[in-house]
Amino acid sequence: MKKKKILLNGYIGYGNFGDDLLFQIAVNRFKYFLNVELYVLYMGNQYNPDYLLKMCPDLHLIKTYKTIPIFFYNQFDIVFYIGGGVFFDYSKNISVRTFIKKYISNLLRFRITKLLGTKFGGIGLGIGPYFTEKSQRLHGIIVSSFDFLGVRDQTSYEEALAMGKIDNLYLSEDLSLSLKKEVSLNNIFKSDEIIICPRSYHHKPSYEKHIEELLKFASHIEKHKNITTNWVFLQEESDHLMRKIRSKKFKITIWNPNQMTIEDFFDIFKKAKFTITSRMHSVYVSGMVGTPFIAIELHQKLRFASHLFYDNPIIINPKASYEKYIEACNRIENLSIKKSTLDKELSKVSDLNQKFQTWIEN
Numbered sequence: 324m325k326k327k328k329i330l331l332n333g334y335i336g337y338g339n340f341g342d343d344l345l346f347q348i349a350v351n352r353f354k355y356f357l358n359v360e361l362y363v364l365y366m367g368n369q370y371n372p373d374y375l376l377k378m379c380p381d382l383h384l385i386k387t388y389k390t391i392p393i394f395f396y397n398q399f400d401i402v403f404y405i406g407g408g409v410f411f412d413y414s415k416n417i418s419v420r421t422f423i424k425k426y427i428s429n430l431l432r433f434r435i436t437k438l439l440g441t442k443f444g445g446i447g448l449g450i451g452p453y454f455t456e457k458s459q460r461l462h463g464i465i466v467s468s469f470d471f472l473g474v475r476d477q478t479s480y481e482e483a484l485a486m487g488k489i490d491n492l493y494l495s496e497d498l499s500l501s502l503k504k505e506v507s508l509n510n511i512f513k514s515d516e517i518i519i520c521p522r523s524y525h526h527k528p529s530y531e532k533h534i535e536e537l538l539k540f541a542s543h544i545e546k547h548k549n550i551t552t553n554w555v556f557l558q559e560e561s562d563h564l565m566r567k568i569r570s571k572k573f574k575i576t577i578w579n580p581n582q583m584t585i586e587d588f589f590d591i592f593k594k595a596k597f598t599i600t601s602r603m604h605s606v607y608v609s610g611m612v613g614t615p616f617i618a619i620e621l622h623q624k625l626r627f628a629s630h631l632f633y634d635n636p637i638i639i640n641p642k643a644s645y646e647k648y649i650e651a652c653n654r655i656e657n658l659s660i661k662k663s664t665l666d667k668e669l670s671k672v673s674d675l676n677q678k679f680q681t682w683i684e685n
Contacts, residue, residue: 325358326358326359326360327356327358327359327360327400327401327683328359328360328362328398328399328400328401329353329359329360329361329362329399329400329401329402329403330362330363330364330396330399330401330402330403331346331349331350331361331362331363331403331405332364332402332403332404332405332409332445333345333404333405333406333407333409333445334407334408334409335363335365335372335375335405336363336365336370336371336372336374336375337370337372337558338370338374338558338559338578338579338580339557339558339578340557340558340578340588340604341407341499341557341602341603341604342405342406342407343378343578343580343585344499344502344585344604345405345406345407345447345499346375346378346405347378347585348405348499348501348502349403349405349406350378350379350382352676352679355680356683356684360381360383361379361381361382361383362382362383362384362385362399363375363382363383363384363385364385364387364391364395365384365385365386365387366386366387366388367386367387367388368388372384374580374581377580391432393428393431393432394431394432394435394436394439395432396432396433396436396441397436397439397440397441399441400440400441400442401441401442401443401444401683402441402442402443402444403443403444403445404443404444404445404448405445405447406445406446406447406448406449406475407447407448407449408449408624409445409448409449409450410448410449410450410451410462410465410466411449411450411451411452411453412453412454412455412458412461412462413452413454413526414454414455414458415454415455416455417455417457417458422457422460422461425461426460426461426464429461429464429465430464433464433465433468434464434468436468437468437470442470442471443465443468443469443470443471444469444470444471444472444679444682445469445471445472445473446471446472446473446493446495446675446679447473447474447475447495447499448472448473448474448475448479449474449475449476449479449624450462450466450474450478450479450482450483450486451478451479451482452622459482459485459486462486463485463486463487466482466483466486466487466489467486467487467488467489469489470489470490470491470682471490471491471678471679471682472489472491472492472493473492473493473494473495473675473679474492474493474494474495475495475624475627476494476623476624476627476628477494477627478623478627480492480494491678491682493675493678495668495671495672495675499604499607499608499611500607500611500631500668500669500672501669501672501673501676502611503611503665503669506586506589506593506608506611506612511590511593511594512594513594513595513596514551514594514595514596515550515551515596516550516551516552516553516574516594516595516596517544517550517551517552517553517595517596517597517598517599518552518553518555518591518592518595518597518598518599518600518605518609518614519537519540519541519552519553519554519555519598519599519600520554520555520556520557520598520599520600520601520602520605521533521534521537521554521556521600521601521602521619522556522557522560522601522602522621523560523561523564524601524621524641527621527641529641529642530621530641530642532641532642533601533619533621533639533641533642533643534564534567536643536644536645536647536648537599537645537648538567538568538571539645540599540645540648540649541554541571541573542571543645543649544649544652545573550596551574552573552574553573553574553575553576553591553595554568554573554574554575554576555575555576555577555591555592555605556575556576556577556578557578557602557604557605558577558578559577576591588608589608589611589612592605592608592609592612592614593612593613593614595609595614596614597609597614597615597616597617597652597655598614598615598616598617599616599617599619599648599651600616600617600618600619600625601618601619601620601621601625601641603622603624603625603628606618606625606628606629606632607628610628610631610632610660610665613660615655615656615658616629616632616636616637617637617638617639617648617651617652617655618636618637618638618639619638619639619640619641620638620639620640620641621641625638626638631664631665631668632660632661632665633658633659633660633661634659634661636658637651637654637655637658639651
């Protein structure tokens with residue numbers, strides 16, 4: 324039997340923990356299918372994704388230095404987006420010429436390719452935000468070409484509905500939730516260490532304040548509470564940001580797929596007392612391993628993810644002062660996982676996996 328050629332698409336190979344986690348989950352899912360070959364396309368002049376071969380030794384890496392050819396996707400049976408924030412655009416202005424060029428390109432690259440037999444799918448995708456209607460229209464051509472689409476939050480679901488008819492459209496939690504049982508198996512010694520897991524968010528400069536306030540907060544509790552903070556990053560951040568943190572002599576941990584495994588990184592969160600974070604995947608990781616968390620709402624996805632685990636999650640505005648973080652720490656012990664909702668969502672993820680398997684096999 325001829326093997327199906329599947330191209331994994333998305334933010335792959337950049338050394339981002341959340342996306343590497345989704346890649347590993349996608350690879351594990353496709354291992355159930357014996358007659359598949361997995362491919363990843365990457366820009367050879369930008370980064371080196373060879374570490375992905377540790378996760379999937381049979382992976383085919385395709386290097387390009389130019390724009391993806393219009394009918395490149397047509398050589399694959401399935402183009403599968405692994406999840407995460409794939410469809411968004413912070414551009415504030417798109418010229419008419421650029422819009423027309425991309426509109427035609429998307430029609431050929433997706434709509435025509437679909438007519439020629441390639442199927443498009445993805446689970447756990449985030450759609451939006453958009454700063455212009457033109458961007459929404461351009462991505463609408465892509466999203467409406469999907470044969471199977473799972474989105475990770477209500478806003479993404481509404482965006483997808485507005486973009487066109489999709490036969491198999493589902494609202495489901497992020498795919499990382501499928502690891503809940505696996506990562507909660509082994510016990511680990513709990514420390515008094517607090518994880519601070521921020522991200523730079525230059526799309527809204529006013530939100531950068533949360534990093535400055537976290538620095539003040541960390542200095543306060545390390546001095547007055549004798550508590551160690553571990554600044555955990557899901558990927559390399561700017562030198563400017565890292566210099567600020569290092570100047571304070573804070574402990575720093577950065578996800579490095581060449582030196583750590585997915586399980587190693589989960590264990591860092593598992594042993595922490597609690598987490599303060601502006602990154603969605605550290606909300607999921609903390610919640611799955613039973614570590615309480617405080618979320619900083621840079622994006623609606625953090626609120627959506629937080630409510631999966633708690634009825635009344637602690638959510639802080641990114642413009643808030645460091646005193647708000649101190650107040651939040653006093654409420655952390657009152658957090659209680661809402662098991663019924665979590666079990667329900669786990670069941671939805673499992674059900675979606677079954678639907679996905681049926682879709683692949685047809």
